[in-house]
Amino acid sequence: MKKLFALTSGIALCAGMASANDDLMGLIDDPNQWAIQTGDYKNQRYSKLDQITKDNVGDLQVAWTMSTGVLRGHEGSPLVIGDTMYLHTPFPNIVYALDLNAEGKIKWKYEPKQDPDVIPVMCCDTVNRGVAYADGKIFLHQADTTVVALNADTGAVEWSVVNGDPSKGETNTATVIPIKDKVIVGISGGEFGVRGSVTAYNIADGSLAWRAYSMGPDSDILVDPETTMHLGQPVGADSGTNTWEGDQWMIGGGTTWGWYSYDPDLNLVYYGTGNPSTWNPAQRPGDNRWSMTIMARDADTGMAKWFYQMTPHDEWDFDGINEMILTEQTIDGTERKLLTHFDRNGLGYTLDRETGELLVAEKFDPAVNWTTGVVMDKESPEYGRPQVVAQYSTEQNGEDVNSTGICPAALGSKDQQPAAYSPQTELFYVPTNHVCMDYEPFRVSYTAGQPYVGATLAMYPAPDSHGGMGNFIAWDGKEGKIAWSIPEQFSVWSGALATAGDVVFYGTLEGYLKAVDAQTGDLLYKFKTPSGIIGNVMTYTHDDKQYVGILSGVGGWAGIGLAAGLTNPNDGLGAVGGYAALSDYTALGGQLTVFSLPN
Amino acid sequence: MPDRCVGPFSLMFPPNRKVRLMKRAASPIFVAAIMALGLPVAASAQAWSDQAIDPAADHPEVPVSYEDGGRYYTEDDIPTFNIGDDGAVDWLSFSGFRRYHSECHVCHGPDGEGSTYAPKIKNSAVNLEYYDFVDVVVNGRKSGNSVMPHFGDNKNVMCYLDDIYVYLKARGMEAIPRGRPAKKAGKSDLIAETENACMG
Numbered sequence: 001m002k003k004l005f006a007l008t009s010g011i012a013l014c015a016g017m018a019s020a021n022d023d024l025m026g027l028i029d030d031p032n033q034w035a036i037q038t039g040d041y042k043n044q045r046y047s048k049l050d051q052i053t054k055d056n057v058g059d060l061q062v063a064w065t066m067s068t069g070v071l072r073g074h075e076g077s078p079l080v081i082g083d084t085m086y087l088h089t090p091f092p093n094i095v096y097a098l099d100l101n102a103e104g105k106i107k108w109k110y111e112p113k114q115d116p117d118v119i120p121v122m123c124c125d126t127v128n129r130g131v132a133y134a135d136g137k138i139f140l141h142q143a144d145t146t147v148v149a150l151n152a153d154t155g156a157v158e159w160s161v162v163n164g165d166p167s168k169g170e171t172n173t174a175t176v177i178p179i180k181d182k183v184i185v186g187i188s189g190g191e192f193g194v195r196g197s198v199t200a201y202n203i204a205d206g207s208l209a210w211r212a213y214s215m216g217p218d219s220d221i222l223v224d225p226e227t228t229m230h231l232g233q234p235v236g237a238d239s240g241t242n243t244w245e246g247d248q249w250m251i252g253g254g255t256t257w258g259w260y261s262y263d264p265d266l267n268l269v270y271y272g273t274g275n276p277s278t279w280n281p282a283q284r285p286g287d288n289r290w291s292m293t294i295m296a297r298d299a300d301t302g303m304a305k306w307f308y309q310m311t312p313h314d315e316w317d318f319d320g321i322n323e324m325i326l327t328e329q330t331i332d333g334t335e336r337k338l339l340t341h342f343d344r345n346g347l348g349y350t351l352d353r354e355t356g357e358l359l360v361a362e363k364f365d366p367a368v369n370w371t372t373g374v375v376m377d378k379e380s381p382e383y384g385r386p387q388v389v390a391q392y393s394t395e396q397n398g399e400d401v402n403s404t405g406i407c408p409a410a411l412g413s414k415d416q417q418p419a420a421y422s423p424q425t426e427l428f429y430v431p432t433n434h435v436c437m438d439y440e441p442f443r444v445s446y447t448a449g450q451p452y453v454g455a456t457l458a459m460y461p462a463p464d465s466h467g468g469m470g471n472f473i474a475w476d477g478k479e480g481k482i483a484w485s486i487p488e489q490f491s492v493w494s495g496a497l498a499t500a501g502d503v504v505f506y507g508t509l510e511g512y513l514k515a516v517d518a519q520t521g522d523l524l525y526k527f528k529t530p531s532g533i534i535g536n537v538m539t540y541t542h543d544d545k546q547y548v549g550i551l552s553g554v555g556g557w558a559g560i561g562l563a564a565g566l567t568n569p570n571d572g573l574g575a576v577g578g579y580a581a582l583s584d585y586t587a588l589g590g591q592l593t594v595f596s597l598p599n
Numbered sequence: 600m601p602d603r604c605v606g607p608f609s610l611m612f613p614p615n616r617k618v619r620l621m622k623r624a625a626s627p628i629f630v631a632a633i634m635a636l637g638l639p640v641a642a643s644a645q646a647w648s649d650q651a652i653d654p655a656a657d658h659p660e661v662p663v664s665y666e667d668g669g670r671y672y673t674e675d676d677i678p679t680f681n682i683g684d685d686g687a688v689d690w691l692s693f694s695g696f697r698r699y700h701s702e703c704h705v706c707h708g709p710d711g712e713g714s715t716y717a718p719k720i721k722n723s724a725v726n727l728e729y730y731d732f733v734d735v736v737v738n739g740r741k742s743g744n745s746v747m748p749h750f751g752d753n754k755n756v757m758c759y760l761d762d763i764y765v766y767l768k769a770r771g772m773e774a775i776p777r778g779r780p781a782k783k784a785g786k787s788d789l790i791a792e793t794e795n796a797c798m799g
Contacts, residue, residue, distance in 0.1 A: 072716060091744060116741060120706065120748035125716060191705070279701075402779065438779065442697060445798060450753040456700035458709070458779055559715030560708050588715055 021180040024134045025264070027081060032541040034080045034549075037130045037175045038418065039497070039538075041262040042326035045420035046498045047539045051546035052597060053501035057515045057524045060595045063547060066104060068590040070094065073534055073555020075416075076130025076175060077495070078592060079138075080540035081152065086138055087592060090555070091119060091126035093142045097155060100542045108155035110140070118144045118166040121192060121449060125555045127173050127534070129259075129416070134178030135203050141185055145172045147201060149183075159206035163187060163199055168448050170194050177260040179269060179299045182209050186256030190274040190319065193251035193452040196291075198271065200302060210302035214254030214273040214290050215240045221290065222302045229306040229356055231384040243287035243312075251446055252284070253277030254291035258321030258416055263337065266354060268296045268305055270339060272320035279317050279410075280441035280454030281395040287312035292320040294341060294349070296356060306356030311345050312385060315394040316370060316439060317410035317455070318345035323418045326353060329426060331478055340477040342419055342430050344412025347374065347386070350477045358384055362480030364414070364473065365432055367407040367462040394439050394455070402440040409437035409459040411491070411557050418536060419475075420496040420504065425518050427483055428475040429504045431492035434462045435469050472496075472506055472514075474521060484521040490582060493558040495536025497548070505548060507533025509558055510585040513550050513595070531589025532582065534558055545596055553590040554582065652725050654772045660729060661772060669787030670761070677729045678761040680769035687782035688775055690790055695766025696780055698759040702750070710777040711770045716745070724767035732764055758797035 027035035031048040039045040052060065068074065072090035079086045084107065085098040092114055097107040119126055122143060132139040137158060138150040145164035148157055163185055164170030169192025176185045182200040190196065196214040201207065212222040221240040228235045241249050254273040261270045273295065276288035292311040297304050311318050325340045339353035346368030350360035361374035370393075371386040390396050392406045411433055419430040437459045444454035461469045470488035475481070494507030502518045509532040515525040532554025539548045559582070663681050664674035669690055671681040681689040699711065708714040711721030724732060736756065739749035750756035756763070769775040 116744055116746050117748075119744060119746040120739075125714075126744075440697065442701075443798075444701070445754045447753050447755075450750070451702050451705070451755070453701045453705075453755075456697040457704075458700070555715045560705060 021134070021178075021264075024178055027133070033082070034077070034538045034540045035133055036079070036177075037076055037132065037536070038259055038261065038323065039420075041264065043259055043261040043323045043418065044325060044327070044423075044498075045418060045496060045536070046422055048500045049539055049541060049546045050500040051541075052499065052503060052539075052548065054503050054517050054524055056597060057501070057503050059597055060515065060525050060527070060548070061598055062527070063594045063596040064104060065594065066098070066592045068094070068096075068551075068553070068592065070553075070590045071588040072553060072590065073125040073127045073559055074551040074553030074590055075127040075173070075534050075536070075556060077536040077538040077551060078549055079131060079133055080538075080542075081133050083542070084152070086131050086133070086152075088128055088131050088140065089590060090128050090553070091122075091143045093128055093140060095131055095138060095140055095150065095155070097138075097152070110150055110155045112140070112142050112146065112148065114142055114144045114146075115166070118171055121166055121169050122171045122173065122188070125557070125559055127556050129173060130175045132176045132178055132183070134183065137203065139176050139178065139183050141172045141174060141176050143171055143173070145170055145187065147176065147183070147185055147206070149203070149206065161201055161206040161208075164189070164194075168192070168194065169450070172257070174257045174259070177262060177269070178203060179262050182299070184260060184269060184299070186258070186260070186271070188255050188257040190253040190255040190277055191451055191453055192449065193253070193277045193446050194255055195250060195252050196255035196273055198256050198297070198302070200299075212297060212302040212304070213240070214256065214293070215244065215249040215252045215288070217241060221304070222297065223304045228304045231308065231356070231358065232378065235307065239289055243289045245285050248284050251277055251452065252288065252291065254293070256321065259323035259418055261324045261326050262299060263326055263353060266337070267299050268353070269299045270294065270296055270324040270326070270353065272322060272324065272341065272343075274319040274321050275314050275317045278444055278452050278454035280399065280444060281313060281315040282399045282441060283443065283454065284313075288314065292318065294320065294324060294339070294351070294356075296353065308349075308351060308356055308358060308384065310343050310347070310349065310386070313395065315388075315441075316345070316406060318343065318412060320344065322412075322414060322416060324353075325419060325421050325428065327421055327423070327477070329478055331359070338477070340421070340428060342414045342428070342432075342475070344408070344415065345371070345386070346408045346413035347371070348475055348477065348480060350480070360477065360480040361386075364430060364475055364482065365408065365434060365462075365471065367434060367436065367465060368413060369405070369407045394441050400440065400442050402438050404438040405436060405463070406439055407436040407462055408433060409435040410439070410457055411435060411459070415493065415557060417493050417534070418495040420498040422498040422504070422518055424500065424502070425474075426476070426478070427518070428477055429496045429498055429506070429518075430473045430475050431494055431496055431506055432471045432473055433469065433491040434465060434471050435459050435491060436462050472516070472521075486516065486521050486523075491558055493534040493556065494550070497537035497539060499539060505537040505550075507535065507537065507550055507552075509533065509554060509582055511552055511554075513537070513548075513593070527595070529593045530591050532558070532586040548595045549592060551592055554586055554588060558582070650722060650726050652722055652771045652773070654774075658725060658772065661725070661768065668789030669784065670790065671765070678765050680765040680774060682769075682774055683782075683784060685782060687784050688769065688780040689765070689784050690786045691762045692766045692769050692775060693780050693783035694759060694786075695762035695764070698755065699763050699766055702753070702756050703763065711767045712777070721767050721770035723771075724764055725771035729764065733760060736760060736763075754798055758794060
């Protein structure tokens with residue numbers, strides 16, 4: 001079965017550009033491969049493989065391991081295409097092609113030459129969330145924003161293109177998404193006053209197809225004022241500039257460093273935009289559109305079909321970049337094309353992904369306190385807007401005032417670490433943070449290429465809870481309710497995987513790979529890998545045997561905030577050191593661990 | 600370039616200490632000259648930060664010798680922190696807490712405690728001499744894939760360089776516990792004036 005598939009795949013490769021998408025879609029549909037970082041175009045991170053089940057996962061053991069040779073935060077996961085595994089690293093962004101027929105022997109290695117000056121302009125570690133595959137090419141989006149297409153067989157560079165300018169703070173941490181004959185890429189740098197954009201390059205030669213900014217004139221943000229919709233209304237003219245004061249939109253943030261999903265039937269690509277720049281809300285009056293926005297764009301042209309701005313005029317750094325998970329579920333007797341999104345702001349949203357209609361917006365962590373909720377009455381002038389609690393409003397409290405006890409913290413109830421969805425249980429499995437903060441904004445001046453933050457933060461575990469900094473939850477997206485919740489000592493910073501074996505996998509910052517029952521959340525297996533896990537769990541088969549792979553290598557935002565442990569300034573003397581320091585549990589690493597059942 | 604970076608930003612020498620400054624040859628011009636020459640700071644990226652601090656030991660760049668307009672200095676005119684009898688930290692240390700957690704903590708971790716990839720800078724502020732600390736912040740440094748950026752043209756850092764320095768030195772000496780300082784002295788007119796002039 002698998003050999004047959006590999007053969008057809010080979011033929012498709014020779015057929016050229018037009019079939020690039022068919023080729024990738026075929027690979028994605030084959031559960032024996034892990035052909036895209038997100039598991040599939042829907043970002044479900046669900047595998048139909050069922051050799052490993054909830055009944056036998058307790059017997060799981062380590063099959064093989066490999067050091068990546070880099071000691072930094074390891075996000076993303078390897079890909080498996082046919083008999084080859086493609087493994088990436090954080091900066092300097094090495095790519096290894098490993099021959100699974102030869103016990104992981106290195107077929108080729110690619111190491112780009114990048115100026116180390118890019119390192120300090122990357123907010124929060126030099127992570128990279130992995131490579132993509134299409135049309136016989138491996139796509140790497142380097143830290144310095146160079147997008148490079150490598151020959152999947154040889155590692156030879158077929159083309160490369162520079163997407164941004166690191167000297168202005170433009171960098172990259174994200175993977176890319178190949179769609180049809182294009183590869184779509186984002187950009188990082190919201191803490192450096194970068195104006196976010198999404199860019200499509202032609203797979204054939206790397207030439208630019210379209211670019212859509214997050215804010216700016218209509219011609220920059222690719223909207224039709226009459227037909228691009230926001231909450232059921234046309235966005236109107238100049239929507240990307242008329243909620244900004246002066247030229248602030250030019251350094252307005254709204255970067256695009258998260259995950260992308262795609263619906264081939266609607267031909268729409270979905271993603272979220274990040275925080276408006278700066279973190280001091282007083283310096284940017286207005287709604288700051290279209291930061292903090294879920295976007296649906298035509299994959300061929302970039303033209304926006306609909307937007308939904310989740311957090312108008314952000315006051316807390318609640319980036320909206322987390323993944324959009326596409327599902328088909330029945331609501332009130334009708335099957336609908338849905339989009340579910342767990343935002344940094346602590347709200348789990350469900351929308352109709354065809355129209356952008358808002359269906360559900362509920363807190364997915366009971367600790368969330370900055371809002372009383374989103375107005376769902378379509379007749380209300382506040383429709384679709386979160387209602388801000390004055391006590392936790394850093395805008396209303398003003399510059400140079402320390403607003404305390406805000407939940408969640410700036411890293412969000414969930415950051416980029418992607419959730420999984422099982423069509424069997426109709427539950428989402430969500431890695432979350434359970435951390436609150438004090439936030440004090442103050443005036444900053446802008447210098448190109450320099451941090452442009454303008455707030456000081458103190459973070460601590462959610463008060464009056466279990467004392468830990470994370471939860472791993474199961475979420476009912478139709479009802480907007482938590483089905484079950486597993487308390488974790490640290491934020492869960494690893495992408496989840498759900499499988500047809502009724503097992504859900506995730507990693508922890510201490511370094512455990514954990515397997516839980518998809519129905520109940522009961523712990524079925526855990527194994528401590530060499531370093532903390534911020535990577536995403538993946539699965540594939542080789543020679544008809546199912547494997548589960550995970551990258552270890554602590555770092556990222558979690559490696560900054562939690563390395564020395566958090567403190568609660570409100571706890572007074574004696575509590576300092578009472579919260580766990582991650583450095584007491586794990587150390588730097590960079591390793592792939594692959595698990596399987598015993599023979 | 601480095602002299603231009605340092606020039607407009609005030610390394611806060613008290614105006615009434617000119618004699619001492621000359622004796623120590625530590626005038627701003629001299630500092631600029633060091634930086635223009637790009638004299639290397641000998642220690643490796645990790646070495647100075649990993650040296651634990653013994654607060655009981657003799658640290659010549661710590662004890663307060665005199666106060667000038669809400670700023671505190673050692674007998675060698677090095678900026679330092681001050682903790683009042685009521686436990687209140689001086690304004691600069693408080694201001695340094697704020698600016699540090701805006702500009703520096705995304706690499707160096709909360710409270711100067713370090714992260715998985717950047718050193719425990721609260722120790723550096725004690726182990727490094729003041730002018731070496733300033734040099735690293737202004738000009739940056741590189742050690743393989745470990746890179747400290749240069750902040751010489753960033754007003755949000757340069758206008759608050761002494762603030763950040765004295766805050767971190769206080770953290771390194773454990774004179775200020777982790778988290779937001781509970782009590783602080785007021786902001787003097789001189790400090791406000793200097794800040795406004797620097798930020799423009």
